[in-house]
Amino acid sequence: MLLDEILEECIKNGREVEGAIKKITEKARLEKLAWEKEYKKKASKSDKMVAVKRKYNILRKGLYDDRFELIKSIPDFWRTASLNCLREYLTKQDEEIIKYLESVSVSVSAEDGPINKSKRVITFLFNKNPHFKNKCLTMKYSRSDQGIVHEKGTKISWLRKEGTDTTTGSEIEIPVKEGRTDHSGADIRKSFLARFFDPARKNIPGEMLTTIEECLWPHALYYFLNRSQITAVEKGIEPRVLDALKIMEDIQDKLGMIESKKYGECFAVEREFENEARKGQVLIEQKCIELQRPLYQRRNEIFKNFPNFWLLAFLSHYALGDLFSEEDQKIFRFVCSVDIEDEDVISGYTITLFFKKNPYFRNPSLRKRISFSDNGTTNLSAVNIDWKVDMGIATEYQYDIPVTKTMSFLTWFCAPQVFNGGHRYEVFELIKDDLWPNALAYFVNGNESDEEDEQPKML
Secondary structure: OOHHHHHHHHHHHHHHHHHHHHHHHHHHHHHHHHHHHHHHHHHHHOHHHHHHHHHHHHHHHHHHHHHHHHHOOOOOHHHHHHHHHHHHHOOHHHHHHHOOEEEEEEEEOOOOOOOOOEEEEEEEEEOOOOOEOOOEEEEEEEEEOOEEEEEEEOOOOEOEOOOOOOEOOOOOOOOOOOOOEOOOOOEOOOOHHHHHOOOOOOOOOHHHHHHHHHHHOOOHHHHHHOOOOOOOOOOOOOHHHHHHHHHHHHHHHHHHHHHHHHHHHHHHHHHHHHHHHHHHHHHHHHHHHHHHHHHHHHHHHHHOOOOOHHHHHHHOOOOHHHHOOHHHHHHHOOEEEEEEEOOOOOOEEEEEEEEOOOOOEOOOEEEEEEEEOOOOOEEEEEOOOOEOOOOOOOOOOOOOOOOOOOOOHHHHHOOOEEEOOOHHHHHHHHHHHHHOOOHHHHHHHHHHHOOOOOOOOOO
8 A cells, every 4th residue: 555545544544433432422421411401300309499499489478478568559560660671572552551550470389399390370460441351361381391381371351442343452463673573583563461461372472471570570679660779768759658669678688688598508409419410420421431441542553653643633732732842842752642541530530641762751651640639629740750861851830820832841741739720720621621532633634734744654
């Protein structure tokens, strides 16, 4: 075979091996995601999570009941808050109808258990009006792992316009608001009320629902005042109304504290299940490493057919290449293989550079061990370079400076360190997670992009 054909065959074989390695990695990734999803589901349905949610739902309900009574003393509260919060969804007809809005409520089922879905009801109560007969409009839905499920809405009984056969409703198309679409991407052609409470609707209007559930309902005071807090005695507001608003502000603060505590306790429950999930994921990763080990060994044998393979691979990497001094590049010509050991996944990993006999140092290999401690500290240990006489690389290595072209990458690589993160650790992660599995791609790209380099030859 001609030299070029042999090289092409080696590259082809290397790509096949790396392809097999990536398939194993992808399979492990999907298995880990499935494992994580399963444990998140278990966490959400666990007795602990249900107990936390039930506890805080009860606490919130008491405060919402107090707020409900206070709102009765404030004229046009829900009309004003709803117009300010939902304005982007409302047509002119909606705005006319909202003037008759008496109250809004969002209720969550008290039976939020591991079997039942999280059932919720949004209710709009209206005073008598010239638009429809309904006193109450409701939309029932549930939240689950699969998302939001619409269960039941209210059919609006539109009144007929006096002396005509047409209704006061919005079955007719309404001009589209420019640039506005609903959650499904369809143009807005019906009023907010007609779309939101439509009992025949299959796809729930998620964006509008979230606005009511997470904005209007918990932060109604903000939308009523159209700013974040009461700062002074308001002009034109009766003293009794101002007193009610200030009490509501206190309630709003308490609701915020409850939500924060609920989030913290729910997070703690999730972490317990995440730790259990991690144990299963570690087993998946260990199996992945075991399957990939012989493939990486076979790949290393293929790479030995190319001179300066690892030098070109490092230099063509988008980040690692900038870390090499001229002296590093000379020494890296003697690297015959690279290996990464990550046996137990948890405690850390080792990066090893194997060298052919060279005029610089006596070490057959240079190793860097990255170890993870339980307290979050990362420990780095390495072998000392046994330089031959007058062959050591001059460097001014310091603990608190980054790797740059003014210092030796190899000397830095072999320096022991203890730190709590930062760019130094990221360099080793790049070697392990990017350069190592994609070495051939970086070598080929680097070899093809350098027009001055000679065509690689067989050793």
